[in-house]
Amino acid sequence: MKVLFLIRDLAVGGSQRQLGLLAAGLARRGHDVAVVMLYAGGALEALLEGSGARCLSIGKSGRWDALAPLARLRRVFLSEHPDLVYAFLPTQTTLATLLLPSRLNSKLVFGLRAGGVQLDQYDALNALTYRAEAWLSRRADLAVANARAVRADAIRRGFAGDRIAVVMNGIDVDAMRTDADAGRRMRQAWGLSGNHFVIGCAARLDPMKDHTNLLQAAASFARENSDARFVCVGDGPPAYRLRLTALADSLGLGDRVLWVGKIDDMKSAYNAFDIATLSSAFGEGFPNTVGEAMACGVPVAATDIGDVRAIIGELGEVVAPKHPDLLYAAWQRLRQRAREPGLRKEAREAIVANYGLDTMVRRTEDILTQLTAGRRAQDIAREFA
Numbered sequence: 437m438k439v440l441f442l443i444r445d446l447a448v449g450g451s452q453r454q455l456g457l458l459a460a461g462l463a464r465r466g467h468d469v470a471v472v473m474l475y476a477g478g479a480l481e482a483l484l485e486g487s488g489a490r491c492l493s494i495g496k497s498g499r500w501d502a503l504a505p506l507a508r509l510r511r512v513f514l515s516e517h518p519d520l521v522y523a524f525l526p527t528q529t530t531l532a533t534l535l536l537p538s539r540l541n542s543k544l545v546f547g548l549r550a551g552g553v554q555l556d557q558y559d560a561l562n563a564l565t566y567r568a569e570a571w572l573s574r575r576a577d578l579a580v581a582n583a584r585a586v587r588a589d590a591i592r593r594g595f596a597g598d599r600i601a602v603v604m605n606g607i608d609v610d611a612m613r614t615d616a617d618a619g620r621r622m623r624q625a626w627g628l629s630g631n632h633f634v635i636g637c638a639a640r641l642d643p644m645k646d647h648t649n650l651l652q653a654a655a656s657f658a659r660e661n662s663d664a665r666f667v668c669v670g671d672g673p674p675a676y677r678l679r680l681t682a683l684a685d686s687l688g689l690g691d692r693v694l695w696v697g698k699i700d701d702m703k704s705a706y707n708a709f710d711i712a713t714l715s716s717a718f719g720e721g722f723p724n725t726v727g728e729a730m731a732c733g734v735p736v737a738a739t740d741i742g743d744v745r746a747i748i749g750e751l752g753e754v755v756a757p758k759h760p761d762l763l764y765a766a767w768q769r770l771r772q773r774a775r776e777p778g779l780r781k782e783a784r785e786a787i788v789a790n791y792g793l794d795t796m797v798r799r800t801e802d803i804l805t806q807l808t809a810g811r812r813a814q815d816i817a818r819e820f821a
Contacts, residue, residue: 438519441472442523442524450605451547453483461794462797464487475496499561526569533576545807551589553644573594579599583605583720600817603796607728609787609788622704634665635657636706639725645715645717649760654687654692669699707732707733714739727791730751730752735774737770
C-alpha cells in the first residue's frame with residue numbers, strides 16, 4: 437500500500453508526533469510511506485529516520501506564500517500517485533480535497549484530532565478552514581477520529597457518522613517509561629530539588645489549554661503548600677506568553693512557576709513531576725500528555741475534555757473545565773493519593789494495556805488496507821467505531 441500523509445509540519449506537537457510515529461510504523465511494516473509537509477525542518481522529522489518513510493516538502497516560506505507551493509503539492513500528488521492520501525488537521529484536509537486529482541482514484545482520509553474547538557479564540561483563516569473541513573467532508577472516503585469525543589463532535593459539525601472510524605492515539609511506552617534518575621537530573625537542570633512538590637503541565641501556550649485556569653488553581657495550591665512548584669513545558673506566541681507570565685506575577689507566583697519552553701526529552705520531564713496536570717477548556721480529543729505522563733508512572737489531574745475521563749479512569753482525578761477551585765482540590769487529593777502503593781504502577785499498566793503504539797499502528801493499517809481494497813467505508817466505520 438502506498439500512503440501519502442499530509443501535515444503542516446513535523447514541529448513539536450501532539451498531532452505531529454502521532455503522525456510521525458504512525459508513518460514510521462507503517463513503513464516498518466512494509467508499506468510505501470511518504471510524509472508531505474507544507475514547512476520542512478521540524479524536530480519530529482527525526483521520528484522517520486531509519487523507518488523507510490520519506491519526507492517531502494512543498495517549501496512554503498510563510499502563511500501568504502501560497503500559489504507556487506500549492507502548485508507543487510498538486511504535482512506531488514501526480515508524481516507519487518498514492519493509493520491513499522491521509523491528511524491531518526483542517527488546513528491539510530481542505531487542501532487535499534481541493535488539490536488531489538480525481539483521475540488518480542486515490543482514497544482520501546481525513547484525520548480528525550480535536551473536538552469542540554471554540555472558533556472565537558482563533559483568527560478568521562483558521563475558522564474558515566475548520567468550517568470548510570466539515571463542508572468538504574462528503575468528498576472524503578473516510579474520516580478517522582483519535583477519540584470518541586472527536587467523532588461525536590464531527591457528527592455535530594456535519595460529518596456523516598457512518599463514515600467515521602476511531603483510532604485512539606498510540607503511546608510509545610518504550611520511550612515513555614519510569615526513570616527516577618532522569619527525573620532527578622531534569623529537576624536539577626530546573627533548579628529544583630527532591631524536597632519540592634512539582635506539578636507539571638506539558639502543553640503549548642494556547643487558549644485551548646487554558647493556562648489561566650492552571651495559574652488560578654496554582655495560586656490557591658501554593659498558599660497551602662509552601663513546597664509546591666509549577667513547571668509549564670511548551671511554548672507559544674510571545675504576546676500570549678507575556679500575558680500568562682504577567683498573570684502569574686499578579687497572583688504572586690512569579691518565583692513558583694517555571695516556564696521551561698519546549699523540551700526534547702519529555703520522558704525526563706514527566707519523571708521530574710510529582711503529578712502531571714492538564715487544564716484545557718476545549719478542543720481536546722486524546723491528549724498525548726495524559727497518556728505519556730501515565731506511561732511514565734506519573735498520576736494525572738485533568739479537566740474533563742475529550743476522552744480524558746476514559747483514559748484516566750480511577751487512576752487520577754478528572755474535574756470540570758474552567759473551574760480553578762476544582763482543579764486545586766483535585767491536586768490536593770492526588771497529592772495524598774500519590775502515596776498509595778501501586779498507583780503509579782497501575783497508571784503505567786493501563787496505558788500499556790490499552791493505548792500502546794503498536795495497537796494504534798495495527799488498527800490504522802487494518803482500516804487503510806481495507807479501504808484501499810474496496811471495502812465500503814460504512815462497514816469499516818462500523819467495525820472500528
